[in-house]
Amino acid sequence: MADFGIGVDLGGTNLRAAAVSAEGRILDQFQIFTPRGKGRDKVVAGMVEGVRKVREGRGDATLAGIGVGVPGLIELEKGLIHKAPNLPGWENFPLRDELESKLGCPVLLENDANAAALGEYWLGPGHDVNDLVLVTLGTGIGGGIISGGKILHDYLGMAGDIGHVTVEPNSGMLCGCGNYGCLEVQSSATAVARMGNDVIHARRSDLLAELKAKNAGRMTSQLVHEAAKAGDHEAQRVYMRMGVALGRGMATLIDIFNFPLYLLAGGLLAAWDLFAPAMFDEIEHRSVTFRETDTRVENATLGTQAGLYGAAFLPIQHKLHQA
């Protein structure tokens, strides 16, 4: 049995690596700013350096392999990135083979949201179930699906795009994908900020207008959060509307999967108290499965570490299934 795995999390801001024991303990960590502006080769060099650093000093412990979480669509069998809007120039680059030849050990690529879902399954609230869906609420909305203890993959290496499920077919906003009323345009941090601007445009909140002015005229979901906490009714309604749309999306997932656990993660979770009541109310009304089972909808608990843990678990799990 493997003694430890190494996880790499390639984020837009940070590039991180960690050696994690088979019991889920972090043995060593590495973090640098992702040198995106310096080109792909520099980023790959940073990944190689990170892995080498956390691999040092492990004595005679056995390395199961390297797991790498990447923000894009992965072609698993070919070991390359099929599509990554935030990593220009990486498409069709054979990242797995490149890393394997430089590091001399097996490498597994994974979509970052899938890796985060696997991390929450391994060490988060998902440790007592075999099936869960993780939904991340950030600038966009993504997700990962764990079925039977393993990441659910499609033929391109990741399940579809939960953020583009329609939750408001007739009166929803236009999404960059071309559809109206996607979950992402109704419930992401971007959606909250847009609704915050709508509130100001309708002259419905002096407080929010003031907060925006103080923030150099830039609206964010955090400002709407701040106004809502201060008692601003319209700011509270923004989060209620976001919660209703999210509840619709969650009800859809619950009715399709009937899994025991759904986890929410990402920056918007700080506003849980503001959106959760509306979300649960909508789930309760929409989903017969939710009403009739013990389905749990909860906060994920590993935060930004989830993807790093999940990436490290990939080779450990792979070895377990081979043994």
Next chain:
Amino acid sequence: MADFGIGVDLGGTNLRAAAVSAEGRILDQFQIFTPRGKGRDKVVAGMVEGVRKVREGRGDATLAGIGVGVPGLIELEKGLIHKAPNLPGWENFPLRDELESKLGCPVLLENDANAAALGEYWLGPGHDVNDLVLVTLGTGIGGGIISGGKILHDYLGMAGDIGHVTVEPNSGMLCGCGNYGCLEVQSSATAVARMGNDVIHARRSDLLAELKAKNAGRMTSQLVHEAAKAGDHEAQRVYMRMGVALGRGMATLIDIFNFPLYLLAGGLLAAWDLFAPAMFDEIEHRSVTFRETDTRVENATLGTQAGLYGAAFLPIQHKLHQA
């Protein structure tokens, strides 16, 4: 390797059994009307008789086991039916153990829609993919999900209830489940018949009113189909509306799963030409995944045999994975 499996399909009308070779050839078949009115024990006796009949005369061929498709929620580990609205008195009855003790060989229970999905994966259009979703359009709407060549199970033994995904959140019909705008109340045969009645109520089609009167005052999806084929514009619009709602549901599945294949089955498929253009138009508009991949949405091909084939494949597949 197993030489053959026996599938049993417990339907509301027919009880069928078949011996099927590992290559998918039917070796022998058995069919009776399901003796539902005579109670559970008579139905079980019919299943046992069917298995014995098709097992006879197989020479020294090896039986992999018995697979049984049942219209209800299965608790796989316990081998019993958790919930089956159409089989009163069967809930919590240990059907698997009962059949195993009477037949002296391993029995696997499965939800009937899941079994049909597995059948289409084995011998239908799904034979060249590893992942597919089957959606059945009948009186209600159900479905089964195949991921990595196996039925996707939740902790109660089946994935959730695709029929209760919301496709018309604000202006949809009230469903028996308590939600408004479920796929099932917008796109099932029942929905088509209801919309047919609406057409008559609004005095928008003399032809449909006439057809209904001739059918002893009973509206069906077939009558709407007949009127539509005869050129009745409102009857055609019923199927267009059904197709739009179905397209919304399919787009949701496509965005969530990103699988290569989605199959439609059930009685409404006869009206494919009437609803498919509107369905594809809606999928095209809603699903970025559909537009950017080679996703196929097609007719299933095994008809009412799908569940029987899938049930027979259950023990064959089980043995393959053990070997």
